[in-house]
Amino acid sequence: MIEELLKGNSQFSETVFKKNIDQYRDLVTGENPKVFWIGCADARIQTGHITNAPPGSLYIHRNMGNMAPNHDWNFAAVLENAVVHLKVGEIVVCGHSECSAIRALDEDLQDAYIPLWLSDAREAKKRVDSCIAPPRTPNEQQERWKQIEIENIRLQIENLLNFPLVKQAVNKGEIKIYGLYYDLNTGRLSRIV
The missing domain is CATH 1.20.5 (Single alpha-helices involved in coiled-coils or other helix-helix interfaces)
Known part of the structure; x- marks a missing residue:
């Protein structure tokens, strides 16, 4: 390869x-991106391609499940650079359909690191499962996963707002935060938040 x-x-x-x-x-x-993009590391999604964004316009952080964890130094450093030094005007959290990270929330994984990482999405699963009946059909299961994928976008935005530098920038009107959802079946982005 x-x-x-x-x-x-x-x-x-x-x-x-x-x-x-x-x-x-x-x-x-030098770089002067306008958007800090938090997306999933899924190999099927190439951020610049799905947005048709020119090189240099997006400052991108990708990880499993498009997380914005408050405990990860790598993420915090990239976020700080985006907000403080690059002075991006927008932050996007982008989730997607068929997300293996979200599906893994239903599995009893024996891996060393993945279950720890996914703890930042468990609340999204909990919220959705508290509002809907357990799925009985494959279609209902697909819809449940989609709802968790979308709720995880909202949850990660909440996590972002727990960073004082983000909350302060939002309150000053220096940054706007958006949630987007990418559908692998249609190639379309839709705005969630």
């Missing part, structure tokens, strides 16, 4: 990069 990636990069540098050389040269001088 590495050879395919290198071949793909060679094609990119000879076509897209050369065709847009001025745009890419501008990116060398």
Whole structure:
């Protein structure tokens, strides 16, 4: 696979990069993204492609289940850089359909790290399960997972607002926060929050 990636990069540098050389040269001088995008690490979702966003416009953090955890130094450092230094004007939490992280909430995983990581989404599952009857059909199960995926977006926005630097920026009107949901079946983003 590495050879395919290198071949793909060679094609990119000879076509897209050369065709847009001025745009890419501008990116060398520094980054000035407008949006901090928190998305899932799922390999089926390529953020720049699904938004048709040009290089440099999105500052992206991806992790399993599009989490905004209050206990993760990596996430906190990226968030701080986005808000304090890059001065993004918008933060997006983007969840998606068919999310394996959300589905894993129903499994008794014996992994060392995944169950710990997923603890930041358990509240979304709990909220949904308290409002609906247990699913009896595959369609009802699909709908339940979708509701948990969407509730997890809301939950992660709540987590973001627990960071004092985010809460302060929101209160000052310096940042707006949005929740988006990407449907793998249609290729469409929809606004949740």
